[in-house]
Amino acid sequence: MINTELLIIGGGPAGLAAAIAAGKYGVKAIVVDENPLPGGQLFKQIHKFFGSKEHKAGTRGNIIGQQLLIEVEKVGAQVMLNTRAFGIFDDNIVGIVSGGKSEKVVAKKIILATGASENALAFKGSTLPGVMTAGAAQTFINVHRVLPGRRVIMIGTGNVGLITSYQLMQAGAEVVAVVEAAPNVGGYDVHANKLRRAGVPIYLGHIVIEAFGDSEVCGAVIAPVDEKFQPDLTRSFTIECDTICFAVGLTPRIELAQMAEASTTFIGALGGHLPLHDNRLKIGKNIFAAGDIAGVEEASTAMEEGRLAGVVAAMDLGKLSEDDGNVEIELINERLSKLRSGQFGLKRAVAKLEIIKQYDELLGRINNGEE
Protein backbone atom coordinates (compact mmCIF):
# COMPACT_ATOMS: atom_id res chain seq x y z
CA MET A 1 0.00 0.00 0.00
CA ILE A 2 1.22 3.46 -0.87
CA ASN A 3 0.14 6.48 1.18
CA THR A 4 0.29 9.89 -0.39
CA GLU A 5 -1.09 13.37 0.10
CA LEU A 6 -1.89 13.82 -3.56
CA LEU A 7 -2.31 11.28 -6.32
CA ILE A 8 -2.49 12.63 -9.85
CA ILE A 9 -3.76 10.24 -12.50
CA GLY A 10 -2.38 11.18 -15.90
CA GLY A 11 1.01 12.72 -16.65
CA GLY A 12 0.04 15.00 -19.51
CA PRO A 13 0.06 18.82 -19.41
CA ALA A 14 -2.73 19.02 -16.79
CA GLY A 15 -1.30 16.34 -14.51
CA LEU A 16 2.27 17.63 -14.62
CA ALA A 17 1.17 21.24 -14.09
CA ALA A 18 -0.90 20.09 -11.09
CA ALA A 19 2.09 18.28 -9.58
CA ILE A 20 4.26 21.37 -10.01
CA ALA A 21 1.66 23.79 -8.61
CA ALA A 22 1.00 21.65 -5.54
CA GLY A 23 4.67 20.79 -5.16
CA LYS A 24 5.60 24.47 -4.87
CA TYR A 25 3.71 24.53 -1.57
CA GLY A 26 5.33 21.37 -0.25
CA VAL A 27 2.75 18.82 -1.36
CA LYS A 28 4.53 15.62 -2.35
CA ALA A 29 2.53 14.29 -5.25
CA ILE A 30 2.62 10.98 -7.06
CA VAL A 31 1.81 11.12 -10.76
CA VAL A 32 0.83 7.84 -12.44
CA ASP A 33 0.68 7.42 -16.21
CA GLU A 34 -0.02 4.31 -18.25
CA ASN A 35 2.38 5.37 -21.00
CA PRO A 36 6.12 4.67 -21.13
CA LEU A 37 6.83 8.41 -21.49
CA PRO A 38 5.40 11.37 -19.56
CA GLY A 39 4.01 14.50 -21.19
CA GLY A 40 0.78 13.19 -22.68
CA GLN A 41 0.41 14.65 -26.16
CA LEU A 42 2.92 17.47 -25.60
CA PHE A 43 5.90 15.68 -27.09
CA LYS A 44 4.17 15.19 -30.42
CA GLN A 45 2.91 18.76 -30.54
CA ILE A 46 5.94 20.15 -32.29
CA HIS A 47 4.11 23.33 -33.30
CA LYS A 48 4.28 26.66 -31.51
CA PHE A 49 1.51 27.23 -29.00
CA PHE A 50 -0.91 30.15 -29.04
CA GLY A 51 -1.75 32.32 -26.04
CA SER A 52 0.40 34.90 -24.31
CA LYS A 53 3.79 34.86 -22.63
CA GLU A 54 2.53 33.39 -19.36
CA HIS A 55 1.01 30.54 -21.40
CA LYS A 56 4.41 29.99 -23.04
CA ALA A 57 3.00 31.15 -26.39
CA GLY A 58 5.34 30.85 -29.33
CA THR A 59 7.07 27.88 -27.68
CA ARG A 60 6.71 24.46 -29.24
CA GLY A 61 4.76 21.82 -27.32
CA ASN A 62 7.67 19.41 -27.05
CA ILE A 63 9.83 22.16 -25.50
CA ILE A 64 7.05 22.98 -23.02
CA GLY A 65 6.96 19.27 -22.16
CA GLN A 66 10.68 19.29 -21.38
CA GLN A 67 10.29 22.40 -19.21
CA LEU A 68 7.45 20.79 -17.26
CA LEU A 69 9.49 17.64 -16.58
CA ILE A 70 12.38 19.72 -15.22
CA GLU A 71 9.98 21.56 -12.90
CA VAL A 72 8.36 18.31 -11.80
CA GLU A 73 11.76 16.99 -10.79
CA LYS A 74 12.56 20.26 -8.99
CA VAL A 75 9.50 20.03 -6.76
CA GLY A 76 10.24 16.39 -6.06
CA ALA A 77 7.04 14.86 -7.41
CA GLN A 78 7.27 11.15 -8.15
CA VAL A 79 6.27 10.12 -11.67
CA MET A 80 5.35 6.45 -12.06
CA LEU A 81 5.28 5.45 -15.73
CA ASN A 82 3.87 2.28 -17.27
CA THR A 83 1.41 2.47 -14.40
CA ARG A 84 -2.30 2.17 -14.94
CA ALA A 85 -4.87 3.38 -12.44
CA PHE A 86 -7.53 0.72 -12.99
CA GLY A 87 -10.17 1.78 -10.52
CA ILE A 88 -11.26 4.13 -7.76
CA PHE A 89 -12.71 2.52 -4.65
CA ASP A 90 -14.10 3.77 -1.35
CA ASP A 91 -12.17 6.11 0.92
CA ASN A 92 -9.84 7.53 -1.70
CA ILE A 93 -8.32 4.20 -2.60
CA VAL A 94 -7.03 3.90 -6.13
CA GLY A 95 -5.96 0.58 -7.57
CA ILE A 96 -2.87 0.77 -9.75
CA VAL A 97 -0.97 -1.83 -11.71
CA SER A 98 2.75 -1.27 -12.04
CA GLY A 99 5.63 -3.60 -12.81
CA GLY A 100 3.39 -6.61 -13.16
CA LYS A 101 1.59 -6.31 -9.83
CA SER A 102 -1.25 -4.36 -8.35
CA GLU A 103 -1.04 -1.91 -5.50
CA LYS A 104 -3.42 0.17 -3.44
CA VAL A 105 -2.78 3.88 -3.27
CA VAL A 106 -4.46 5.73 -0.42
CA ALA A 107 -4.52 9.42 -1.27
CA LYS A 108 -5.86 12.36 0.69
CA LYS A 109 -6.57 14.17 -2.57
CA ILE A 110 -6.91 12.83 -6.10
CA ILE A 111 -6.66 14.81 -9.33
CA LEU A 112 -7.99 13.07 -12.44
CA ALA A 113 -6.07 14.29 -15.46
CA THR A 114 -6.84 11.39 -17.75
CA GLY A 115 -7.31 13.43 -20.91
CA ALA A 116 -9.40 12.38 -23.86
CA SER A 117 -9.38 9.78 -26.60
CA GLU A 118 -9.79 10.43 -30.29
CA ASN A 119 -13.05 9.79 -32.06
CA ALA A 120 -13.18 7.41 -35.00
CA LEU A 121 -15.45 7.16 -38.03
CA ALA A 122 -17.02 4.08 -39.53
CA PHE A 123 -17.61 3.70 -43.26
CA LYS A 124 -17.03 0.98 -45.81
CA GLY A 125 -13.39 -0.04 -45.48
CA SER A 126 -12.68 2.12 -42.42
CA THR A 127 -10.85 -0.79 -40.78
CA LEU A 128 -8.34 -1.27 -43.62
CA PRO A 129 -4.67 -0.97 -42.61
CA GLY A 130 -3.56 2.62 -43.21
CA VAL A 131 -6.70 4.14 -41.74
CA MET A 132 -5.85 5.69 -38.38
CA THR A 133 -6.53 8.64 -36.13
CA ALA A 134 -4.63 11.91 -36.67
CA GLY A 135 -3.07 11.49 -33.23
CA ALA A 136 -1.69 8.11 -34.26
CA ALA A 137 -0.14 9.64 -37.37
CA GLN A 138 1.31 12.42 -35.21
CA THR A 139 2.84 9.85 -32.86
CA PHE A 140 4.34 8.03 -35.85
CA ILE A 141 6.03 11.12 -37.29
CA ASN A 142 6.90 13.22 -34.26
CA VAL A 143 7.66 10.65 -31.56
CA HIS A 144 8.91 7.65 -33.51
CA ARG A 145 9.98 9.54 -36.65
CA VAL A 146 8.36 7.03 -38.96
CA LEU A 147 6.14 8.01 -41.88
CA PRO A 148 2.82 6.17 -41.68
CA GLY A 149 2.37 6.70 -45.42
CA ARG A 150 3.21 9.00 -48.32
CA ARG A 151 -0.18 10.07 -49.65
CA VAL A 152 -2.51 11.11 -46.88
CA ILE A 153 -6.18 12.03 -46.81
CA MET A 154 -7.08 13.95 -43.64
CA ILE A 155 -10.70 13.93 -42.47
CA GLY A 156 -11.58 16.93 -40.33
CA THR A 157 -10.47 20.57 -40.32
CA GLY A 158 -10.33 21.28 -36.61
CA ASN A 159 -6.92 22.43 -35.43
CA VAL A 160 -5.82 18.82 -34.89
CA GLY A 161 -6.54 17.94 -38.52
CA LEU A 162 -4.94 21.11 -39.88
CA ILE A 163 -1.83 20.95 -37.69
CA THR A 164 -1.30 17.23 -38.27
CA SER A 165 -1.62 17.73 -42.03
CA TYR A 166 1.08 20.42 -41.91
CA GLN A 167 3.33 18.22 -39.80
CA LEU A 168 2.84 15.24 -42.14
CA MET A 169 4.16 17.43 -44.96
CA GLN A 170 7.04 18.58 -42.76
CA ALA A 171 7.83 14.89 -42.22
CA GLY A 172 7.91 14.33 -45.98
CA ALA A 173 4.45 13.01 -46.80
CA GLU A 174 1.99 14.49 -49.28
CA VAL A 175 -1.45 15.50 -48.05
CA VAL A 176 -3.58 14.84 -51.12
CA ALA A 177 -6.89 15.98 -49.63
CA VAL A 178 -8.40 17.43 -46.49
CA VAL A 179 -12.08 16.52 -46.26
CA GLU A 180 -14.58 18.40 -44.09
CA ALA A 181 -18.29 17.68 -43.81
CA ALA A 182 -19.12 21.19 -42.59
CA PRO A 183 -19.26 24.14 -44.99
CA ASN A 184 -16.41 25.91 -43.15
CA VAL A 185 -12.97 25.12 -41.85
CA GLY A 186 -13.32 24.26 -38.14
CA GLY A 187 -9.91 25.36 -36.90
CA TYR A 188 -7.89 28.56 -37.14
CA ASP A 189 -7.53 30.17 -40.55
CA VAL A 190 -3.79 30.63 -40.01
CA HIS A 191 -3.42 26.84 -39.78
CA ALA A 192 -5.61 26.29 -42.86
CA ASN A 193 -3.56 28.90 -44.73
CA LYS A 194 -0.37 26.88 -44.17
CA LEU A 195 -2.06 24.05 -46.09
CA ARG A 196 -3.53 26.33 -48.76
CA ARG A 197 -0.10 27.85 -49.44
CA ALA A 198 1.26 24.32 -49.86
CA GLY A 199 -1.44 23.68 -52.46
CA VAL A 200 -3.37 21.14 -50.38
CA PRO A 201 -6.98 20.89 -51.61
CA ILE A 202 -9.53 21.35 -48.80
CA TYR A 203 -12.88 19.80 -49.70
CA LEU A 204 -15.52 21.58 -47.61
CA GLY A 205 -18.99 20.05 -47.51
CA HIS A 206 -17.62 16.62 -48.41
CA ILE A 207 -17.32 13.28 -46.65
CA VAL A 208 -15.41 10.08 -47.25
CA ILE A 209 -17.98 7.40 -47.98
CA GLU A 210 -15.66 4.51 -48.62
CA ALA A 211 -12.05 3.42 -48.26
CA PHE A 212 -10.90 0.68 -50.59
CA GLY A 213 -7.84 -1.40 -51.28
CA ASP A 214 -6.62 -4.94 -51.27
CA SER A 215 -4.32 -5.57 -48.33
CA GLU A 216 -4.18 -1.91 -47.32
CA VAL A 217 -6.00 1.32 -48.07
CA CYS A 218 -5.34 2.46 -51.64
CA GLY A 219 -7.91 5.17 -52.02
CA ALA A 220 -11.08 6.82 -50.85
CA VAL A 221 -14.40 7.62 -52.43
CA ILE A 222 -15.41 11.17 -51.53
CA ALA A 223 -18.80 12.78 -52.08
CA PRO A 224 -20.35 16.21 -51.49
CA VAL A 225 -23.09 16.42 -48.86
CA ASP A 226 -26.25 18.49 -48.52
CA GLU A 227 -27.09 20.59 -45.46
CA LYS A 228 -28.31 17.44 -43.69
CA PHE A 229 -24.93 15.81 -44.39
CA GLN A 230 -26.50 13.34 -46.85
CA PRO A 231 -23.99 12.49 -49.60
CA ASP A 232 -24.78 12.99 -53.27
CA LEU A 233 -23.39 9.73 -54.68
CA THR A 234 -23.85 10.87 -58.27
CA ARG A 235 -21.09 13.44 -57.72
CA SER A 236 -18.65 11.15 -55.90
CA PHE A 237 -15.02 10.91 -56.95
CA THR A 238 -11.97 8.86 -56.03
CA ILE A 239 -8.62 10.01 -54.63
CA GLU A 240 -5.71 7.57 -54.36
CA CYS A 241 -3.92 7.46 -51.02
CA ASP A 242 -2.10 5.10 -48.70
CA THR A 243 -3.21 6.68 -45.42
CA ILE A 244 -6.48 8.09 -44.14
CA CYS A 245 -6.51 10.03 -40.87
CA PHE A 246 -9.49 10.84 -38.65
CA ALA A 247 -9.36 14.21 -36.93
CA VAL A 248 -12.98 14.28 -35.88
CA GLY A 249 -12.87 15.35 -32.28
CA LEU A 250 -12.09 13.84 -28.93
CA THR A 251 -14.09 12.25 -26.13
CA PRO A 252 -13.14 12.91 -22.48
CA ARG A 253 -11.84 9.85 -20.62
CA ILE A 254 -14.27 9.93 -17.71
CA GLU A 255 -14.27 6.27 -16.57
CA LEU A 256 -12.51 6.98 -13.27
CA ALA A 257 -14.76 9.98 -12.60
CA GLN A 258 -17.78 7.73 -13.15
CA MET A 259 -16.33 5.18 -10.71
CA ALA A 260 -15.88 7.99 -8.19
CA GLU A 261 -19.63 8.52 -8.60
CA ALA A 262 -19.38 11.96 -10.15
CA SER A 263 -22.58 13.12 -11.85
CA THR A 264 -22.16 13.64 -15.56
CA THR A 265 -23.65 15.89 -18.18
CA PHE A 266 -23.38 16.00 -21.96
CA ILE A 267 -21.82 19.08 -23.54
CA GLY A 268 -21.06 18.68 -27.22
CA ALA A 269 -18.82 21.76 -27.37
CA LEU A 270 -16.51 20.16 -24.80
CA GLY A 271 -16.40 16.69 -26.31
CA GLY A 272 -19.32 14.75 -24.81
CA HIS A 273 -20.20 13.32 -21.41
CA LEU A 274 -18.31 15.11 -18.63
CA PRO A 275 -18.17 14.98 -14.84
CA LEU A 276 -19.81 17.98 -13.16
CA HIS A 277 -17.34 20.09 -11.19
CA ASP A 278 -17.46 23.24 -9.04
CA ASN A 279 -15.59 26.45 -9.83
CA ARG A 280 -12.43 24.89 -8.36
CA LEU A 281 -12.64 21.75 -10.52
CA LYS A 282 -13.85 19.55 -7.67
CA ILE A 283 -16.03 16.64 -8.76
CA GLY A 284 -16.25 15.28 -5.20
CA LYS A 285 -15.06 16.08 -1.69
CA ASN A 286 -11.45 15.01 -2.28
CA ILE A 287 -11.31 14.56 -6.00
CA PHE A 288 -10.69 16.94 -8.90
CA ALA A 289 -10.85 16.76 -12.68
CA ALA A 290 -8.44 18.87 -14.76
CA GLY A 291 -7.65 19.14 -18.44
CA ASP A 292 -9.48 17.35 -21.24
CA ILE A 293 -11.41 15.05 -18.85
CA ALA A 294 -13.17 18.20 -17.65
CA GLY A 295 -13.91 19.32 -21.22
CA VAL A 296 -11.78 18.98 -24.34
CA GLU A 297 -9.90 22.23 -24.97
CA GLU A 298 -6.17 22.47 -25.64
CA ALA A 299 -2.88 22.00 -23.82
CA SER A 300 -2.45 25.59 -22.56
CA THR A 301 -5.88 25.47 -20.91
CA ALA A 302 -5.15 21.99 -19.57
CA MET A 303 -2.00 23.28 -17.87
CA GLU A 304 -3.90 26.16 -16.24
CA GLU A 305 -6.60 23.78 -15.03
CA GLY A 306 -3.93 21.48 -13.64
CA ARG A 307 -2.43 24.44 -11.75
CA LEU A 308 -5.85 25.37 -10.39
CA ALA A 309 -6.50 21.84 -9.10
CA GLY A 310 -2.97 21.65 -7.67
CA VAL A 311 -3.32 24.96 -5.80
CA VAL A 312 -6.75 24.06 -4.39
CA ALA A 313 -5.42 20.64 -3.31
CA ALA A 314 -2.53 22.40 -1.51
CA MET A 315 -5.04 24.71 0.24
CA ASP A 316 -7.21 21.74 1.26
CA LEU A 317 -4.16 19.97 2.64
CA GLY A 318 -3.34 23.00 4.78
CA LYS A 319 -0.13 23.84 2.92
CA LEU A 320 -1.37 27.16 1.66
CA SER A 321 -3.51 29.75 3.44
CA GLU A 322 -6.96 30.61 2.09
CA ASP A 323 -5.86 34.18 1.33
CA ASP A 324 -2.67 33.29 -0.51
CA GLY A 325 -4.46 30.51 -2.35
CA ASN A 326 -7.24 32.80 -3.46
CA VAL A 327 -4.75 35.27 -4.91
CA GLU A 328 -3.19 32.45 -6.91
CA ILE A 329 -6.58 31.15 -8.05
CA GLU A 330 -7.56 34.61 -9.27
CA LEU A 331 -4.44 34.82 -11.43
CA ILE A 332 -5.07 31.36 -12.91
CA ASN A 333 -8.69 32.25 -13.65
CA GLU A 334 -7.57 35.44 -15.40
CA ARG A 335 -5.22 33.45 -17.62
CA LEU A 336 -7.94 30.86 -18.29
CA SER A 337 -10.42 33.52 -19.36
CA LYS A 338 -7.84 34.89 -21.81
CA LEU A 339 -7.54 31.46 -23.42
CA ARG A 340 -11.32 31.15 -23.55
CA SER A 341 -11.98 34.42 -25.36
CA GLY A 342 -12.68 35.31 -28.97
CA GLN A 343 -14.96 33.57 -31.45
CA PHE A 344 -13.34 30.17 -30.81
CA GLY A 345 -12.87 30.36 -27.05
CA LEU A 346 -16.13 31.96 -25.97
CA LYS A 347 -18.19 28.84 -26.70
CA ARG A 348 -15.93 26.90 -24.36
CA ALA A 349 -16.12 29.59 -21.67
CA VAL A 350 -19.92 29.42 -21.73
CA ALA A 351 -19.89 25.61 -21.70
CA LYS A 352 -17.54 25.52 -18.70
CA LEU A 353 -19.87 27.86 -16.80
CA GLU A 354 -22.73 25.51 -17.64
CA ILE A 355 -20.87 22.61 -15.94
CA ILE A 356 -20.38 24.68 -12.78
CA LYS A 357 -24.01 25.82 -12.86
CA GLN A 358 -25.27 22.25 -13.13
CA TYR A 359 -22.94 21.21 -10.30
CA ASP A 360 -24.24 23.97 -8.04
CA GLU A 361 -27.85 23.08 -8.85
CA LEU A 362 -27.16 19.43 -8.05
CA LEU A 363 -25.50 20.42 -4.78
CA GLY A 364 -28.53 22.58 -3.96
CA ARG A 365 -30.87 19.65 -4.56
CA ILE A 366 -28.73 17.36 -2.40
CA ASN A 367 -28.66 19.94 0.41
CA ASN A 368 -32.45 20.23 0.19
CA GLY A 369 -32.73 16.49 0.55
CA GLU A 370 -34.14 16.11 -2.95
CA GLU A 371 -31.40 13.75 -4.10
Place this chain on the structure above:
Amino acid sequence: MVKNRYIARINCLQPIPCNPCETSCPFGAIYIGEDITNRPILDLEKCKGCGICVAACPGIAITMAMITGDAKDFVSIPYEYLPLPLVGDTVVLVDTNGVDLGEGLVEKLNRPNKKDPTTLVYVSVDNTITDRAVGIKRKVASIVDVIEVVNRIEIVDPIICRCEEIRESEIIEGIKKGDRTVEAIKRRTRSGMGLCQGKTCNRLIAGIIARESGISVGEQAPSSKRPPVGVISIREMSEE
Protein backbone atom coordinates in the same frame (compact mmCIF):
# COMPACT_ATOMS: atom_id res chain seq x y z
CA MET B 1 5.08 54.16 -48.46
CA VAL B 2 8.18 52.94 -46.62
CA LYS B 3 10.93 52.20 -49.11
CA ASN B 4 14.19 50.31 -49.11
CA ARG B 5 13.77 48.53 -45.81
CA TYR B 6 11.94 45.44 -44.69
CA ILE B 7 8.54 45.92 -43.06
CA ALA B 8 6.42 43.21 -41.46
CA ARG B 9 3.17 42.28 -43.16
CA ILE B 10 0.68 40.65 -40.83
CA ASN B 11 -1.94 38.34 -42.29
CA CYS B 12 -3.81 37.56 -39.06
CA LEU B 13 -7.53 37.95 -39.57
CA GLN B 14 -9.28 36.01 -36.82
CA PRO B 15 -9.69 36.91 -33.13
CA ILE B 16 -7.60 34.05 -31.75
CA PRO B 17 -6.03 34.31 -28.29
CA CYS B 18 -2.42 34.91 -29.23
CA ASN B 19 0.17 37.68 -28.84
CA PRO B 20 3.77 36.46 -29.32
CA CYS B 21 4.21 39.00 -32.15
CA GLU B 22 3.58 41.84 -29.70
CA THR B 23 5.71 40.47 -26.88
CA SER B 24 8.59 39.36 -29.12
CA CYS B 25 9.01 42.69 -30.94
CA PRO B 26 12.07 44.45 -29.46
CA PHE B 27 10.91 47.82 -30.84
CA GLY B 28 7.33 47.85 -29.55
CA ALA B 29 6.08 48.11 -33.12
CA ILE B 30 3.16 45.67 -32.75
CA TYR B 31 0.19 46.41 -30.54
CA ILE B 32 -2.41 43.89 -29.38
CA GLY B 33 -3.19 45.03 -25.84
CA GLU B 34 -4.82 43.44 -22.80
CA ASP B 35 -7.38 41.46 -24.80
CA ILE B 36 -5.12 38.99 -26.58
CA THR B 37 -7.78 38.15 -29.15
CA ASN B 38 -7.35 41.63 -30.64
CA ARG B 39 -5.81 41.67 -34.10
CA PRO B 40 -2.22 42.98 -34.15
CA ILE B 41 -1.67 46.58 -35.27
CA LEU B 42 1.70 47.40 -36.82
CA ASP B 43 3.44 50.75 -36.39
CA LEU B 44 5.27 51.10 -39.72
CA GLU B 45 7.62 53.75 -38.32
CA LYS B 46 8.78 51.58 -35.43
CA CYS B 47 9.14 48.35 -37.45
CA LYS B 48 12.81 47.73 -38.20
CA GLY B 49 12.25 44.60 -40.31
CA CYS B 50 14.26 42.39 -37.98
CA GLY B 51 12.03 39.36 -38.59
CA ILE B 52 11.75 38.32 -34.94
CA CYS B 53 7.94 38.43 -35.00
CA VAL B 54 7.93 36.44 -38.25
CA ALA B 55 9.70 33.56 -36.54
CA ALA B 56 7.68 33.92 -33.32
CA CYS B 57 4.20 33.77 -34.90
CA PRO B 58 2.64 30.34 -34.22
CA GLY B 59 0.35 30.84 -37.21
CA ILE B 60 3.14 31.57 -39.74
CA ALA B 61 0.98 34.58 -40.52
CA ILE B 62 3.69 37.24 -40.82
CA THR B 63 5.98 37.86 -43.79
CA MET B 64 8.12 40.88 -44.66
CA ALA B 65 8.57 42.91 -47.81
CA MET B 66 10.97 45.56 -49.01
CA ILE B 67 9.69 47.89 -51.71
CA THR B 68 12.55 49.33 -53.74
CA GLY B 69 10.79 51.33 -56.43
CA ASP B 70 12.74 49.32 -59.01
CA ALA B 71 11.71 46.24 -60.97
CA LYS B 72 12.94 43.94 -58.22
CA ASP B 73 11.50 43.97 -54.68
CA PHE B 74 12.39 41.69 -51.80
CA VAL B 75 10.24 39.48 -49.61
CA SER B 76 11.11 37.48 -46.51
CA ILE B 77 9.07 34.35 -45.88
CA PRO B 78 9.07 31.89 -42.97
CA TYR B 79 9.81 28.36 -44.12
CA GLU B 80 9.45 25.20 -42.04
CA TYR B 81 10.16 22.39 -44.47
CA LEU B 82 13.29 20.43 -45.28
CA PRO B 83 15.36 20.65 -47.36
CA LEU B 84 15.79 24.38 -46.92
CA PRO B 85 16.46 26.32 -50.11
CA LEU B 86 20.03 27.61 -50.41
CA VAL B 87 21.29 31.09 -51.24
CA GLY B 88 21.33 31.41 -55.03
CA ASP B 89 18.52 28.88 -55.51
CA THR B 90 15.52 29.73 -57.60
CA VAL B 91 12.25 29.20 -55.72
CA VAL B 92 8.62 29.48 -56.75
CA LEU B 93 6.57 32.04 -54.84
CA VAL B 94 2.92 31.36 -54.11
CA ASP B 95 -0.04 33.40 -52.98
CA THR B 96 -2.25 32.68 -50.00
CA ASN B 97 -4.07 29.92 -51.94
CA GLY B 98 -0.91 28.22 -53.12
CA VAL B 99 -1.20 29.58 -56.67
CA ASP B 100 2.18 29.95 -58.42
CA LEU B 101 3.17 33.59 -58.89
CA GLY B 102 6.53 33.04 -60.54
CA GLU B 103 10.14 32.56 -59.56
CA GLY B 104 12.43 34.44 -57.22
CA LEU B 105 16.09 34.25 -56.25
CA VAL B 106 17.09 33.32 -52.68
CA GLU B 107 19.34 36.10 -51.36
CA LYS B 108 19.73 35.19 -47.69
CA LEU B 109 18.57 32.81 -44.97
CA ASN B 110 18.13 33.80 -41.34
CA ARG B 111 16.94 32.20 -38.14
CA PRO B 112 16.00 35.08 -35.80
CA ASN B 113 15.53 32.66 -32.88
CA LYS B 114 18.64 30.48 -32.89
CA LYS B 115 16.96 27.95 -30.60
CA ASP B 116 14.07 27.41 -33.00
CA PRO B 117 14.22 25.94 -36.51
CA THR B 118 11.81 28.37 -38.23
CA THR B 119 13.88 29.93 -41.01
CA LEU B 120 13.27 33.16 -42.88
CA VAL B 121 14.02 32.95 -46.59
CA TYR B 122 14.80 36.31 -48.22
CA VAL B 123 13.92 36.32 -51.91
CA SER B 124 14.21 38.92 -54.67
CA VAL B 125 11.00 39.00 -56.68
CA ASP B 126 9.42 40.80 -59.57
CA ASN B 127 7.68 43.90 -58.19
CA THR B 128 4.40 42.80 -59.75
CA ILE B 129 4.06 39.95 -57.24
CA THR B 130 5.47 41.56 -54.08
CA ASP B 131 2.05 42.13 -52.53
CA ARG B 132 0.81 38.61 -53.11
CA ALA B 133 3.94 36.55 -52.41
CA VAL B 134 3.33 35.04 -48.97
CA GLY B 135 4.70 31.54 -49.43
CA ILE B 136 7.44 29.50 -51.04
CA LYS B 137 6.41 26.38 -52.87
CA ARG B 138 7.57 23.33 -50.98
CA LYS B 139 10.10 21.14 -52.72
CA VAL B 140 8.71 17.64 -52.86
CA ALA B 141 11.41 15.06 -52.24
CA SER B 142 10.05 12.55 -54.72
CA ILE B 143 6.87 11.87 -56.56
CA VAL B 144 4.87 9.28 -54.71
CA ASP B 145 3.57 6.44 -56.77
CA VAL B 146 -0.04 5.50 -56.44
CA ILE B 147 -0.48 1.97 -55.11
CA GLU B 148 -1.97 -0.23 -57.77
CA VAL B 149 -5.04 -2.03 -56.51
CA VAL B 150 -4.91 -5.66 -57.57
CA ASN B 151 -7.94 -7.15 -55.89
CA ARG B 152 -10.12 -4.29 -54.79
CA ILE B 153 -11.86 -5.27 -51.60
CA GLU B 154 -15.07 -3.51 -50.70
CA ILE B 155 -16.02 -3.90 -47.10
CA VAL B 156 -19.73 -3.33 -47.13
CA ASP B 157 -20.50 -3.95 -43.47
CA PRO B 158 -17.72 -2.31 -41.46
CA ILE B 159 -16.58 -3.60 -38.10
CA ILE B 160 -17.53 -1.09 -35.40
CA CYS B 161 -16.12 -2.80 -32.31
CA ARG B 162 -12.68 -3.93 -33.46
CA CYS B 163 -11.78 -5.84 -30.30
CA GLU B 164 -14.85 -8.07 -30.41
CA GLU B 165 -15.34 -7.80 -34.19
CA ILE B 166 -18.93 -6.57 -34.06
CA ARG B 167 -20.21 -5.30 -37.40
CA GLU B 168 -22.50 -2.36 -38.06
CA SER B 169 -25.35 -4.65 -39.15
CA GLU B 170 -25.33 -6.40 -35.76
CA ILE B 171 -25.69 -3.06 -34.00
CA ILE B 172 -28.49 -1.95 -36.29
CA GLU B 173 -30.19 -5.30 -35.62
CA GLY B 174 -30.02 -4.55 -31.87
CA ILE B 175 -31.50 -1.09 -32.37
CA LYS B 176 -34.35 -2.65 -34.39
CA LYS B 177 -35.01 -4.93 -31.44
CA GLY B 178 -35.31 -1.93 -29.15
CA ASP B 179 -31.80 -1.19 -27.86
CA ARG B 180 -31.38 2.54 -27.24
CA THR B 181 -28.16 2.76 -25.24
CA VAL B 182 -24.54 1.75 -25.74
CA GLU B 183 -24.99 -0.41 -22.63
CA ALA B 184 -27.88 -2.35 -24.20
CA ILE B 185 -25.91 -2.95 -27.39
CA LYS B 186 -22.97 -4.11 -25.28
CA ARG B 187 -25.12 -6.66 -23.47
CA ARG B 188 -26.49 -7.97 -26.74
CA THR B 189 -23.30 -8.07 -28.80
CA ARG B 190 -20.27 -7.83 -26.42
CA SER B 191 -19.27 -4.56 -28.12
CA GLY B 192 -16.93 -2.55 -25.91
CA MET B 193 -15.97 -5.54 -23.78
CA GLY B 194 -12.59 -6.15 -25.40
CA LEU B 195 -9.09 -4.87 -25.09
CA CYS B 196 -9.83 -1.15 -25.47
CA GLN B 197 -12.95 -1.21 -23.31
CA GLY B 198 -15.02 0.73 -25.79
CA LYS B 199 -12.67 3.65 -26.32
CA THR B 200 -13.08 3.43 -30.09
CA CYS B 201 -16.53 1.92 -30.55
CA ASN B 202 -18.69 3.43 -27.80
CA ARG B 203 -18.88 6.81 -29.50
CA LEU B 204 -19.47 5.18 -32.89
CA ILE B 205 -22.28 3.04 -31.48
CA ALA B 206 -23.86 6.07 -29.83
CA GLY B 207 -23.73 7.74 -33.26
CA ILE B 208 -25.39 4.78 -34.96
CA ILE B 209 -28.13 4.73 -32.29
CA ALA B 210 -28.67 8.45 -32.90
CA ARG B 211 -28.85 7.95 -36.67
CA GLU B 212 -31.21 4.96 -36.54
CA SER B 213 -33.47 5.97 -33.65
CA GLY B 214 -33.30 9.78 -33.57
CA ILE B 215 -32.15 9.85 -29.95
CA SER B 216 -29.14 12.17 -29.95
CA VAL B 217 -25.82 11.11 -28.41
CA GLY B 218 -26.33 13.65 -25.63
CA GLU B 219 -29.71 12.20 -24.68
CA GLN B 220 -28.30 8.69 -24.36
CA ALA B 221 -27.03 7.71 -20.93
CA PRO B 222 -23.27 7.12 -20.94
CA SER B 223 -22.34 3.47 -20.54
CA SER B 224 -21.57 2.51 -16.95
CA LYS B 225 -17.97 1.94 -16.01
CA ARG B 226 -16.51 -0.50 -13.56
CA PRO B 227 -12.95 -1.43 -12.72
CA PRO B 228 -10.66 -2.31 -14.31
CA VAL B 229 -10.18 0.63 -16.68
CA GLY B 230 -8.31 -0.94 -19.55
CA VAL B 231 -7.03 -4.45 -19.63
CA ILE B 232 -4.91 -5.89 -16.86
CA SER B 233 -4.10 -9.53 -16.39
CA ILE B 234 -5.52 -11.57 -13.52
CA ARG B 235 -1.94 -12.29 -12.48
CA GLU B 236 -1.21 -8.54 -12.15
CA MET B 237 -4.42 -8.05 -10.23
CA SER B 238 -3.70 -10.90 -7.81
CA GLU B 239 -0.04 -10.14 -7.08
CA GLU B 240 0.41 -7.48 -4.46
